[in-house]
Amino acid sequence: MAVSTATQASSDTKPAPPREWRRFKFPESLYRWGGVLLALVFVSYSIIYLNIPLDRFFNMFGRVGQLVADRYYPPEIDYVLEPDYLASVFDTIQMSYLGALFGMLMAVPLGWFGSYNMTPSRRFVYPVARLVTMSARAVHETIWAILFVTILGFGMMAGVLALTMFCIGFAGKLFAEEIEAIDMGPVEALRATGASELNVMAYAVFPQVRVAFTGIGIYTWDVAFRAATVVGFFGAGGMGWYLKRNILQIETYRVSAILVSIIVLVLIAEGISAWARARVAKAK
Amino acid sequence: MATAQATADQVERIIAARSKTKIVRLLIFVVVLALVFLSVKTTIVDDTDWARIGSVWNVLESIGQFIGINWSLVPNLWQPALETIMVATLGTLLGVVVCIPAIWFGALNITPFAPITYPIARLMMTLSRSIHEIVWALFFVAAVGLGALAGVLAIAVRSVGFIAKMTAEAIEDLDPRPVEAIRAVGGSEFQVFIYAILPQVLPVMVGVIVFEWEINIRRSSILGLVGAGGLGLVFFRQLNTFNYPGVTTVILAILVLILFGEMVSYYVRKAII
């Protein structure tokens, strides 16, 4: 019924302009295809600009196999079972968890201050907290490692600090996002009882994010461990140092053994982290 | 009276239970703290050359060296910055190409032969995500020599895991109703793919790719450290010539680059939603 009256009404007034529909809409489609074209030009130009030897690229697969077979196989497994190397593995593990721990201790307040809904001041505290987390994240962990090595000299302190910065950036962002996703109902209810902001955090926010924070914490450690395997490359302690030494000495069989050991350790760490996160998620 | 007594008992019981959990927590806390102290001692305290560091004043002094911007370096940064972006872009795109089999094998609802192909895909994803980009770059530098190609390959391989994992999950979560609808109007399997599957998966995939691209700028900015060109190489040169304000300048340049990447990624993701 409604339909017929509607058509009647429109025919009463004046004939509807003939409607047209085209897939190509003048400015929008132009922008879109222009964008795609621009991207294609950029890509081809990049290949030329970077002087990428395409022939080498297409022959690469055979060459990589050849290379691995000739020079990296078999890995000298005995080398990675020597006590010195195992000690460095232990150091790496300690560095990763210390870095994750210190980083998260800093990331929790940064996450609070940098979450738009709970920050104490949207005008001042929020942008500062965001800037700190963003810079910590934007600078790559190896650059942090190099900087700390330059300032503090070789050793694990530089490594732990580099990993701390890395974890601040990594966890701080995730924590803030998690806090931004909470249900604000309990927050409001507790504010209405006259609770202080610290207690509102403890009672209304923390219980909601606890599980997620634990999961993020474990994940942060897992990612920090991957980073910890390489900070030693720049002198910041751990097994990366052995990697560098053997690359410089062209001890390729040892290099491949170290790479294998890194892969195995990272897989173990990832397994532990996945298992722990699943358990935490189930415990809720 | 009896009920008052009962209530008092209950209060006692609750308080006792609460203080008990508190004691357990405190114990755990103390143990963890002791472990942390031990690690701090063995890693930081024992492994540091305190004489080299000197006093707090010396540390502040060496941090102070980094303050300042080396303006004369700035014109020389354009080219490496462009290279960094190019390596990130090419690496991401190559990563997408390498991804396709991993996605196909890695989504449980379309994988051709689950017992074999699914584990292969999972292995690809895990290897890619587990190994640090520096290690990948070292490997490819050994394989194809110094230069941008090693960087592109390292970035590509490193990107596969995340893109493939997210896209495969999107395919697994596909809404089956549009598929049915296209089948119901008599569409062929190919049309089902074009009209029902692709429109659901493509936005997710593009979003993930752009996100990964943004991360890859950060990665490619340091691959120069192991001989793959870009800003990392400039960084290394400044450091080796003890030009510390130059180091700061390069870091700031990287920050700007990453900010640019975040902005592009923000707009592209907004455009596709």
Added chain:
Amino acid sequence: MSILSVRDLRVRYSASGPEILKGVSFEVGADDFFAIIGPSGAGKSTLIRCINRLVEPRSGEIVLYGTDVLALNSRQLRKLRRGIGMIFQEFNLVNRMSVMDNVLSGRLGYVGNMVGLFRLFSKEDISRALSVLDRVGLSDHVDKRADELSGGQRQRVGIARALMQDPKLLLLDEPTSSLDPKISREVMALIMEIAKEYKVPVLCNIHDVQLAMEFCNKIIGLQDGIKMFDGPTSKMNTKKLDEIYAMEVL
């Protein structure tokens, strides 16, 4: 005698946005059970939330027990809020916490930061929580988690939390809208009894006119930010209701 008087209250959520409350005034007496009715979007929630300044009015005056609410600084505001119990439509409990802790959190305005942080509530607070839980009929659920309860039970926890505050005024924002009709009636009856027992005046947003007429002694009718009716329930009739809900009828 009036304990709460609101005069010419005006609210905008943003400087350029529409005026949500356009000069509302009313008085609440010591033993009033006020219902605020009106169509969706009329500004009922906004009005209730102005009383404890969860929403900041642009202008107007709110005087509660002789205190000028809008003149308080943040410290004084916290002290005021702890004396105003609030009950929400969605209960607003912390789902991952036990019923006991949810109820105890009503005391947070009275305890110091550290006491709250480490949950060191006193014996009196705990026995008070037990008796309040007893009063709302939840003594068997003390140690359960809030999300294990049914809707009606959750709202009872919400009531218990408000009672822990030793409230001098209760603000209810659609306390029964998430509950089925039978449970709604039970919860309203409980609130009414409690209000009488503790001698607290109540200000209650409510969608269901039937319930309002049944339990409240006074009614405010709001429409589009303007007060259309204010008086005892007995003066309310269908004609006036039609006026208030005019927008919805059309």
